[in-house]
Amino acid sequence: MASYKIPVIAGDGIGPEVIAEGKKVVEAAGEVYGYDVEWIDLPHGCDHYLKTGETISEDTLKELSNYRAIYLGAVGDERKVKTGILEQGILLKLRFYFDQYINLRPVKLLDGVETPIKNKTSKDIDFYVVRENTEDFYAGLGGRGVKGLSHQHLKLKRELYSVKFDLDILTDSDEIAYQIGVISREGARRIIDYSFQLARNRKKHLSSVDKANVMTDIYGLWREVFQETAKGYPDVKTDFNFVDAVTMWFVKNPEFFDVVVAPNMFGDIITDLGAMLQGGLGLAPGGNINPEGTSMFEPMGGSAPKYKGLNKVNPIAAIWAGALMMEHLGEGEAANAIVKAIETSLRERKVRTYDLGGTSKTSEVGSDIARIVRQQGRI
Numbered sequence: 001m002a003s004y005k006i007p008v009i010a011g012d013g014i015g016p017e018v019i020a021e022g023k024k025v026v027e028a029a030g031e032v033y034g035y036d037v038e039w040i041d042l043p044h045g046c047d048h049y050l051k052t053g054e055t056i057s058e059d060t061l062k063e064l065s066n067y068r069a070i071y072l073g074a075v076g077d078e079r080k081v082k083t084g085i086l087e088q089g090i091l092l093k094l095r096f097y098f099d100q101y102i103n104l105r106p107v108k109l110l111d112g113v114e115t116p117i118k119n120k121t122s123k124d125i126d127f128y129v130v131r132e133n134t135e136d137f138y139a140g141l142g143g144r145g146v147k148g149l150s151h152q153h154l155k156l157k158r159e160l161y162s163v164k165f166d167l168d169i170l171t172d173s174d175e176i177a178y179q180i181g182v183i184s185r186e187g188a189r190r191i192i193d194y195s196f197q198l199a200r201n202r203k204k205h206l207s208s209v210d211k212a213n214v215m216t217d218i219y220g221l222w223r224e225v226f227q228e229t230a231k232g233y234p235d236v237k238t239d240f241n242f243v244d245a246v247t248m249w250f251v252k253n254p255e256f257f258d259v260v261v262a263p264n265m266f267g268d269i270i271t272d273l274g275a276m277l278q279g280g281l282g283l284a285p286g287g288n289i290n291p292e293g294t295s296m297f298e299p300m301g302g303s304a305p306k307y308k309g310l311n312k313v314n315p316i317a318a319i320w321a322g323a324l325m326m327e328h329l330g331e332g333e334a335a336n337a338i339v340k341a342i343e344t345s346l347r348e349r350k351v352r353t354y355d356l357g358g359t360s361k362t363s364e365v366g367s368d369i370a371r372i373v374r375q376q377g378r379i
């Protein structure tokens with residue numbers, strides 16, 4: 001029998017509640033599909049930080065590199081720790097440390113869920129956003145102070161856009177702040193290449209997102225790499241979309257999309273919109289993938305501290321993330337069975353949380369899906 005050891009960072013707020021349901025369902029699928037899971041629970045998050053002063057240590061990261069997948073709930077609680085510390089110190093740290101350059105986010109309206117988009121059904125909303133996960137404005141290059149520049153200068157110097165930043169004009173004055181977006185040729189190539197492969201196995205249509213009309217340097221390079229990479233995939237149809245336009249098309253014509261590849265920050269923004277198309281953050285999973293290293297699977301939503309302990313929020317995103325994780329580990333059949341069970345539960349409409357108009361508890365949803373996984377048996 002296959003056996004998996006999976007480190008778990010349930011984290012803060014509602015993280016532990018939704019991860020508990022994910023574990024329940026992944027284990028139920030193990031009974032049917034013949035695998036065993038040993039969860040390795042880690043304490044990282046708000047309380048651990050307050051107690052020890054550590055977000056996640058180098059030793060823990062090294063230890064985690066022995067595993068192929070991490071299961072993550074959510075980290076951060078603004079009421080206790082200043083926003084950004086745990087997001088950067090744990091979530092982004094893990095993504096960067098393990099070079100999880102693929103952030104795979106399905107935008108799929110499951111049967112039995114309503115979308116706020118009028119007249120659209122599950123046939124119309126079924127695509128992937130592949131978000132680059134290591135570069136762009138997330139690279140962490142920034143600071144305060146640019147020599148010769150103040151608010152007044154910025155107003156006067158509208159030509160700033162054509163000024164090439166030279167690092168020696170940076171100072172530590174507090175008048176101006178800057179954040180540098182970085183795209184590397186190799187960073188763009190690997191994510192675009194992954195997206196072409198994904199599209200090739202689907203409807204053979206890949207849409208690229210950028211803002212190459214304004215940020216010509218970084219997104220110009222992105223486009224260039226896209227065009228070069230496209231030559232290797234003549235069977236895949238392509239198009240370029242400015243990020244502002246893509247948000248409009250997501251709402252107006254979601255059926256147009258098959259696979260969408262986006263730089264990190266635009267990918268972040270458009271996947272929250274994608275989540276709404278499919279019924280909300282409670283239904284949106286994501287995978288942070290390094291095909292050769294340690295990957296990480298998580299619900300897209302945050303820790304929602306005000307709901308902590310209420311057993312109220314929707315665990316489906318976390319359960320679905322568990323399915324993505326098992327698929328990544330080679331349990332494709334179990335993963336499909338979990339998604340099918342989620343859909344059955346949603347279609348039956350008996351057990352649903354408040355966000356879907358129901359009154360069920362988090363744990364009731366997990367138990368219902370686990371029951372269906374067992375009942376439907378091998379499919």
Ligand code: IPM
Pocket residue numbers: 087088091092268300
């Ligand atoms: C996400 C989140 C994170 C991000 C935050 C919490 C740092 O919004 O996973 O989409 O910006 O990537």
Ligand code: MN
Pocket residue numbers: 268269272
């Ligand atoms: Mn986000």
